[in-house]
Amino acid sequence: xxxxxKNIAKDYGKRFNAVHAIKDIGxxxxxxxxxxxxxxxxxxKSTLLNIISTNERPxxxxxxxxxIDMTELxxxxxxxxxxxxxxxxxxSFELLDSxxxxxxxxxxxxxxxxxxxxxxxxxxxMTKLLNIEGLEKRNVDDLSxxxxxxxxxxxxxxxxxxxxxxxxxxxxxxxxxATILLNYMQxxxxxxxxxxxxxxxxxxxxxxxxxxxxxxxGVIFAEVVNxxxxxxxxxxxxxxxxxxxxxxxxxxxxxx
Amino acid sequence: MFLxxxxxxxxxxxxxxxxxxxxxSFAIGxxxxxxxxxxxPRLKSGISSWSASLNNVTLxxxxxxxxxxxxxxxxxxxxxxxxxxxxxKTFEKFGMSRxxxxxxxxxxxxxxxxxxxxxxxxxxxIFQKFFGMLLLYLMGVKTGFLFRFTGNTFSMLWQICLYSTxxxxxxxxxxxxxxxxxxxxxxxxxxxWYIRLLGGILGILLFFSGIVVTVILFGDIKNxxxxxxxxxxxxLFVAYLAGTYLMYYGFLPSFLTILQHTKGIAYTGINxxxxxxxxxxxxxxxxxxxxITELSSLALILLSVCYFGYKSVYxxxxxxxxxxLTANQNTVKPIKKYLxxxxxxxxxxxxxxxxxxxxxxxxxxEILPGTFISYSDYQKLPKSxxxxxxxxxxNEFLVLDYGYVPxxxxxxSNTAVVKVKNARIxxxxxxxxxFPYGSTMYQGLMIVAPDKYYQKLKPEVKNTFYGxxxxxxxxxxxxxxxxxxxxxxxxxxxxxxxxxxADTKLTxxxxxxxxxxxxxxxxxxxxxxxxxxxxxxQISGFGIFIVAMFSVSLLIALGSVLTLRLLLRDDSEWxxxxxxxxxxxxxxxxxxxxxxxTIYSFVIPIIFAVMQSYIVMALIARYPRxxxxxxxxxxNLGYIALYGIIGFVTYLISWRSVNQKLT
Ligand SMILES: Nc1ncnc2c1ncn2[C@@H]1O[C@H](COP(=O)(O)OP(=O)(O)OP(=O)(O)O)[C@@H](O)[C@H]1O
Ligand SMILES: [Mg+2]
Numbered sequence: 008x009x010x011x012x013k014n015i016a017k018d019y020g021k022r023f024n025a026v027h028a029i030k031d032i033g034x035x036x037x038x039x040x041x042x043x044x045x046x047x048x049x050x051x052k053s054t055l056l057n058i059i060s061t062n063e064r065p066x067x068x069x070x071x072x073x074x075i076d077m078t079e080l081x082x083x084x085x086x087x088x089x090x091x092x093x094x095x096x097x098x099s100f101e102l103l104d105s106x107x108x109x110x111x112x113x114x115x116x117x118x119x120x121x122x123x124x125x126x127x128x129x130x131x132x133m134t135k136l137l138n139i140e141g142l143e144k145r146n147v148d149d150l151s152x153x154x155x156x157x158x159x160x161x162x163x164x165x166x167x168x169x170x171x172x173x174x175x176x177x178x179x180x181x182x183x184x185a186t187i188l189l190n191y192m193q194x195x196x197x198x199x200x201x202x203x204x205x206x207x208x209x210x211x212x213x214x215x216x217x218x219x220x221x222x223x224x225g226v227i228f229a230e231v232v233n234x235x236x237x238x239x240x241x242x243x244x245x246x247x248x249x250x251x252x253x254x255x256x257x258x259x260x261x262x263x
Numbered sequence: 264m265f266l267x268x269x270x271x272x273x274x275x276x277x278x279x280x281x282x283x284x285x286x287x288s289f290a291i292g293x294x295x296x297x298x299x300x301x302x303x304p305r306l307k308s309g310i311s312s313w314s315a316s317l318n319n320v321t322l323x324x325x326x327x328x329x330x331x332x333x334x335x336x337x338x339x340x341x342x343x344x345x346x347x348x349x350x351x352k353t354f355e356k357f358g359m360s361r362x363x364x365x366x367x368x369x370x371x372x373x374x375x376x377x378x379x380x381x382x383x384x385x386x387x388x389i390f391q392k393f394f395g396m397l398l399l400y401l402m403g404v405k406t407g408f409l410f411r412f413t414g415n416t417f418s419m420l421w422q423i424c425l426y427s428t429x430x431x432x433x434x435x436x437x438x439x440x441x442x443x444x445x446x447x448x449x450x451x452x453x454x455x456w457y458i459r460l461l462g463g464i465l466g467i468l469l470f471f472s473g474i475v476v477t478v479i480l481f482g483d484i485k486n487x488x489x490x491x492x493x494x495x496x497x498x499l500f501v502a503y504l505a506g507t508y509l510m511y512y513g514f515l516p517s518f519l520t521i522l523q524h525t526k527g528i529a530y531t532g533i534n535x536x537x538x539x540x541x542x543x544x545x546x547x548x549x550x551x552x553x554x555i556t557e558l559s560s561l562a563l564i565l566l567s568v569c570y571f572g573y574k575s576v577y578x579x580x581x582x583x584x585x586x587x588l589t590a591n592q593n594t595v596k597p598i599k600k601y602l603x604x605x606x607x608x609x610x611x612x613x614x615x616x617x618x619x620x621x622x623x624x625x626x627x628x629e630i631l632p633g634t635f636i637s638y639s640d641y642q643k644l645p646k647s648x649x650x651x652x653x654x655x656x657x658n659e660f661l662v663l664d665y666g667y668v669p670x671x672x673x674x675x676s677n678t679a680v681v682k683v684k685n686a687r688i689x690x691x692x693x694x695x696x697x698f699p700y701g702s703t704m705y706q707g708l709m710i711v712a713p714d715k716y717y718q719k720l721k722p723e724v725k726n727t728f729y730g731x732x733x734x735x736x737x738x739x740x741x742x743x744x745x746x747x748x749x750x751x752x753x754x755x756x757x758x759x760x761x762x763x764x765a766d767t768k769l770t771x772x773x774x775x776x777x778x779x780x781x782x783x784x785x786x787x788x789x790x791x792x793x794x795x796x797x798x799x800x801q802i803s804g805f806g807i808f809i810v811a812m813f814s815v816s817l818l819i820a821l822g823s824v825l826t827l828r829l830l831l832r833d834d835s836e837w838x839x840x841x842x843x844x845x846x847x848x849x850x851x852x853x854x855x856x857x858x859x860x861t862i863y864s865f866v867i868p869i870i871f872a873v874m875q876s877y878i879v880m881a882l883i884a885r886y887p888r889x890x891x892x893x894x895x896x897x898x899n900l901g902y903i904a905l906y907g908i909i910g911f912v913t914y915l916i917s918w919r920s921v922n923q924k925l926t
Contacts, residue, residue, distance in 0.1 A: 062845055083849045090847025101842040104835055105539045115846060117535040123526050162846075 008073055008092070008169050008202045010036040010059060015068030016225075017054055028054040029065070030225035039200035041193065043216035045207060045244070047251065050222045052206035053098055053174050059204065060093055060172045061085040072170075090118055094168030096176045098206075100159040102147045108158055109143040115166040133161045136191060138184070152179040160188055167195070173205040177212045189215045210248060214241040223251055265363075268354075269371055272347060278920050279346075279830045283339060284379050286823040290332040290816055291383025296394050297325035297812075299387065299416045303395065305409040310402065310801060317805060324809055328816070333427060335820050336376075339827060340431055343375075344368055344438045346831050351443060361443055368439035369432045376428040384420060388412065402804035403797060456520060463513025469506030473499050474874065480881040487885075496878075503875050507556050511549045515867070516542050533848060537856050540839070544860060548828050555821050556868040556875075559906070562817050563876035566898050569810050571883050571891065573803050578651075580799045583702045584792030585648035586613075586730035588737045591704065593754050594747065594789040595729050601743045608734035615640045615699070618722030621758060621769045622708055623682040624664070632707035632756050632769055632784055633683060634726075636699070637717035644699045645732075652695030660691040661711035663698050681708065684764050686720055700728045701792055706755065706784035723769040724756055737791060747789055755785035818902070822909030825864055829917050837924055844925050853925070857918045865910035873899055 012034040019026040029051045036042050044052045057063040059070055061077050070077045077085065094115070095101070102111050112133065116126045134140045137157050147155065156179045163171060171192070177185035193215055195201045205216065213219050214237050221229040231247055233240045273280060300306060301322050306313045351364050395408035476495050483491045523529050523538040545552075590598045602609065615636060622633030638657050641649070655661045662679040681689040689710065696702075698709055705726075712720070731737070739747070757772040759781045772783055832840075840853055876899065883891055 083851060086844070086847050086849030086852075088847075089845075090849075093847070095846055097845070101838075101845055103536060103839045103842055105543055105839060106536060110535055110539075113530070114535060117530045118532055118846075118848060120531050123530050126530055 009038045010034075010170070010202065010204075011069075011071040012036075012055075012059060013069040013071070015055075015058055015065040015070065017051075017058060017063070017065050027225050029058070032068075032222070032225070032227055034220065034227065036202060036204065039196065039202060041196045041203045041205070041215065041217045043205050043207060043213040043219035044222060045210075045213055045219055045248065046222035046228070048208075051225045052222055055222065056172050056174055056204060056206055060095065060170075061089060090115065092169045094163035094166060094171045096156070096160050096163045096171075096173040098174040098178070100155045102155060102159060102162075104146070104148045106147070107143070108139075108145045108147060108150070111147055111158055112143075112161045112165055114162060119166065129165050133165050137161050137187060153181060153184060156180055157184060157188070164191070164195070167199060167201075169201060171195075171201055171203045171205075173203065175207055176205060177207070177209060185212065210241055210244045213244050214238075219244060219247075221247055221251055265367065268367055269374070272350070272371060273374075276343065276346065276831070278916055279343070279827050280375060282823050282826055282830070282916070283343070284375060284382065286339075286819055287332070287336060287376075287379035288382035288386055289819055290328075290335070291380055292386030292390065293812055293816055294325055294329045294332060295384055295387030295416070295420055296391050297321055297328060298419065299391055299412050300395065300398070301325070302413060302415070303409065303411050305406060305411070306395070306398075309399065309404050309406040312798070312801065320805075321809075324813075328813070329423065331816075331820075335824075336427070336431055337434060339824060340372060340375075340435060341438055342827055342831055343371070344435050344442065346833070348442055349834060351439060355443055361440070364443065365436045365439050369436045372432040372435040373428055376431055377424070380420075380424040380428070398805070398808050400804075401808050402801040404801065456517065459513040460517045461513065462509045463515070463517050466506045466509025466512070467514055469502045470510055470871070470874075471506075473502035473506055474877075476502065477878055477881050480878070481884045484881055484884040499878060503560070504557060507871055507875075508549070508553045510871075511545075511553050511556075511867075516546055519545065533843075533852050533856065536839075536843065537859065540836075540856065541860060541863065544836075545863075548864065551824060551828050552864065552868050555825060556871045558817065558821055559868055559872035559902070560875035562814055563872060563899060563902055564879050566810065566814055566902070567876065567879040567895055568882070569806065570894055570898060571879075573806060574894075576799065577803060580796055582651070582697050584790070584796050585645075585697070585699065585701055586790075587733055587793040588731045588739075588789070588791055589700050589704055590729045590789045591786065592727045594750055595727070597743075597747065597750075598729075598789060601739055601747075602731075602737070605738040605740065605743075607736075607738040609731055610734050611645070611732045613644060613728075613730040615644065615728045617705075617726050617728060618717070618720055619705075619724040619726060619756060619769065620686075620720065620722050621684045621764065621767045622710075623764050624708060625680065628682075630758060630760055630764070630767060630782075632705070632758065633681065634705050634707065634709045635717055635720055635722075636709065636711050637714045638711060639714055641699070641711045648699050649695075649697050651697040653693045655693050655711065658713050659693055660689045660713070660716075661693045661695055662689070662691055663695050663709040663711070681710065682764055683710075683720070684723075684767065687716070700730055701790055703787045703790055704728060705786050724771050737793065739791070744791070751787050751789065752785045754788060755783060757781045757783045814902075815905075818905055818909070822906065822913070825868075826909070826913040826916065829861060829864060829913055830920060840921060841925060850922065850925060853921065854918055857921055858914055861910060861914040861917055865906070865913070869903060869906055873903070 012032060015029060015032050016027075017029040019028050032051075032055060044055060046052055054063070058065045059077075061070070061080070064078060068078075072088075077088070080088070089095075103114070106114070109130065113126050113130050116129060121129075130143075134143065137160065139154070139157050139161065142150070142154060142158070147158065150158065156176065160173075160176060163173070173192070176188060176192075180188065189212060192203055192205075196203050203216075205212070207213050214233075216233060218230065218232045220227050221231075228251060229247055231240070231243045234243075301318045307318070310317065347368075351368075354364050354367075355361065391412070392408055392410045395410070399406065399408055476498055480492060480495045480499070482488075483495060519538050519542040522534075523542065529535050529538060588598070601607075617634045617636055619632050619634045621630060623630050638655070641661075652661060652663065662681060664679065678690055678692045679694050683689060689712075698704070754771065754773045756769050759768045759770075761767045772785070840856075843853060844850065880891065880895060
């Protein structure tokens with residue numbers, strides 16, 4: 008999946024107290040790329056991801072995915088596209104608290120009318136991989152934040168999407184879970200050529216990407232490409248963060 | 264800050280508030296109109312019975328009406344407070360004092376109540392004339408209606424408004440306080456599923472045994488088996504009330520649980536979510552669905568019973584008053600004189616000779632006067648007067664007997680056996696109750712006999728009946744009428760019983776002498792039947808007006824309760840619908856969920872309500888089924904249609920609000 012974002016802009020609110028969440032962003036993501044999006048809080052990372060994933064319509068500009076202009080599609084076609092090709096890990100998890108953990112995870116597959124057997128199989132695989140086998144009957148309301156995040160990740164990944172949108176996917180995870188998740192993302196990125204767009208504050212998390220763009224005040228401010236060495240890349244990211252401001256200066260997982 | 268919070272809460276729930284305010288102001292409008300009609304001068308002058316009784320009846324109904332409205336307000340007003348639980352609790356966490364929050368709840372209620380009253384009174388001002396005219400039209404009174412709102416009515420309305428507003432606002436303040444005091448233990452302590460299942464099975468058993476008992480009730484009412492019928496009705500009362508509740512409480516959720524665990528169904532598409540979602544919403548709304556089911560069936564039963572009651576009264580009156588004016592030989596002279604004096608325009612006039620003798624009827628051998636008409640005289644009577652009687656040929660007898668109203672007869676093969684003094688015994692299965700000159704003109708039986716039989720019959724007393732139709736009323740003046748009235752019950756017959764029918768004597772009686780051993784039957788010697796009929800028309804018109812008003816209001820109340828329940832989703836439910844959309848469930852699928860939910864919530868109650876209302880058919884089992892089934896079905900269909908419109912509107916509003924949140 009190749010993604011081309013052309014000159015998008017998005018305002019929130021009414022004329023006088025409008026927030027320019029995104030002023031003018033152009034971006035190109037190659038097929039199978041693992042793109043990181045960084046920037047201080049309120050920079051517009053989530054908004055950018057939402058626009059690319061067709062959850063929101065931009066005020067201006069185009070989003071082309073494999074040459075199709077997503078902004079021109081009707082709601083129904085957009086939903087279909089989201090359901091079939093995309094996976095989402097939202098910053099606020101967006102789990103359905105009517106459903107238990109298992110039902111939440113298999114929801115995308117059920118929506119696609121996958122066979123019962125296949126659903127069970129993928130579910131076993133996913134829970135084993137992400138180490139959440141004991142949770143399946145639990146109520147999502149009762150989970151810890153980190154558990155919720157892992158469940159959200161499982162839901163995003165179970166359908167093997169072609170594009171994965173991950174908004175702060177490791178924000179609430181302990182370093183071990185975070186590493187498991189990130190490794191898995193890297194794996195599908197390598198093996199299945201899944202295109203991944205990930206917003207994060209965390210330099211360590213960002214260091215898994217092949218490229219990181221920095222957003223500030225609704226525009227792309229800078230860009231760092233992974234030189235092939237993760238530690239070096241990590242350093243570069245930290246430096247860039249210092250110049251922009253925001254983000255974590257003292258990263259706890261530097262020992263990696 | 265204060266006002267901002269209140270304004271925001273109004274804005275967030277604007278659809279729901281709008282519906283509530285409209286429903287309330289409709290009810291208040293109706294109430295104000297009823298109240299203002301009580302002392303309307305035009306009604307007083309146009310309708311003779313208005314000052315005498317109808318105004319007090321109207322007042323009584325308006326009190327009943329406002330009582331129901333208060334119950335509605337008290338119940339539904341709490342929805343809005345409950346809806347804000349989360350917000351109120353957050354305010355408290357932020358350090359807002361409990362008092363402040365209570366005052367917020369208080370002010371919200373005051374504002375909503377005052378707006379409702381204001382709009383309601385405006386509605387009353389606008390529509391009073393319309394409803395007044397409707398009332399006069401239904402009552403068949405041909406005078407114009409005069410718009411009138413007295414200061415008295417206004418001050419009464421204002422006081423009721425003030426006090427009720429204060430009471431409801433305080434009630435809601437208590438609600439807020441209770442809500443804040445509740446400990447945070449929000450874990451829904453749902454009873455175990457098998458308790459629900461057991462309850463559900465019991466509910467289904469009760470409900471269906473209710474249906475079986477209704478069928479049994481049919482037979483018992485038909486056979487006039489009163490004690491059994493009362494027992495069955497009490498059973499039905501309990502079985503339907505409890506059965507429906509248990510069914511909603513236990514069976515429907517269990518059913519959805521089963522669906523939800525049936526992987527073949529649940530794992531396909533959106534079902535995985537919707538069954539659980541429906542179940543959660545259903546469980547929260549069990550008592551409301553129940554309430555609506557029972558009230559709907561009550562409304563259906565009341566409407567049908569009112570209709571059948573009205574119809575039987577009306578039929579009786581047409582039996583009793585077929586002519587515009589009737590007389591017999593005692594009153595014909597003055598009446599003819601008056602008619603001539605007044606230049607009354609007679610369109611048709613009739614005259615029939617009759618012979619009266621003693622007869623003995625039925626299994627209990629009751630002795631009565633029997634008045635005979637010959638077949639050929641009977642044929643000359645206006646067809647409309649006797650159309651309801653069975654057809655006879657010239658050699659057949661027809662017995663007209665008040666106790667045998669044909670629609671009450673359970674089977675038509677009943678034969679009347681009448682012994683006649685000094686004549687052949689009569690056996691016939693032709694029984695009717697449409698007395699050709701109206702049933703008040705003579706006592707006892709009336710028998711249409713073949714000409715030969717009639718000629719041979721030796722009467723104890725002879726009489727002649729007269730009947731007229733006019734072009735524009737009988738034009739009797741008040742004075743003439745008073746004079747005639749004095750003669751009304753001055754003559755008749757008396758029977759002196761003896762051991763043998765042949766020795767029993769029947770003689771003319773003009774003094775109401777009640778000599779021992781005799782029975783006196785006084786006739787009304789004339790009858791202004793048109794007048795009596797128009798009074799019945801007035802009362803039934805009034806009845807229709809009140810019943811229609813009550814049932815429309817009830818329907819609106821029920822509909823709005825359901826609509827509000829469907830509209831008021833709490834935050835988590837909103838979020839879930841939004842989330843579904845985010846992960847790729849299209850809007851049309853979410854629309855489908857909203858649609859299904861609306862359909863379930865509206866269709867389930869009405870189905871069970873209609874099933875319950877079938878009791879009516881048992882209650883009137885003594886009427887022939889064919890004549891009653893159609894109006895019953897029509898009443899049901901009419902109700903369902905109105906109810907369905909409300910359901911459809913609810914769906915539109917509900918989807919609109921969901922759609923707004925999604926974009
Ligand atoms: N629905 C909305 N309505 C109004 N303003 C919004 C909305 N969503 C986002 N914004 C505003 O747009 C700007 C960008 O928000 P966005 O969520 O994209 O930031 P972010 O980079 O994801 O921040 P964070 O790192 O905290 O997640 C912010 O100023 C935010 O307040
Ligand atoms: Mg964000």
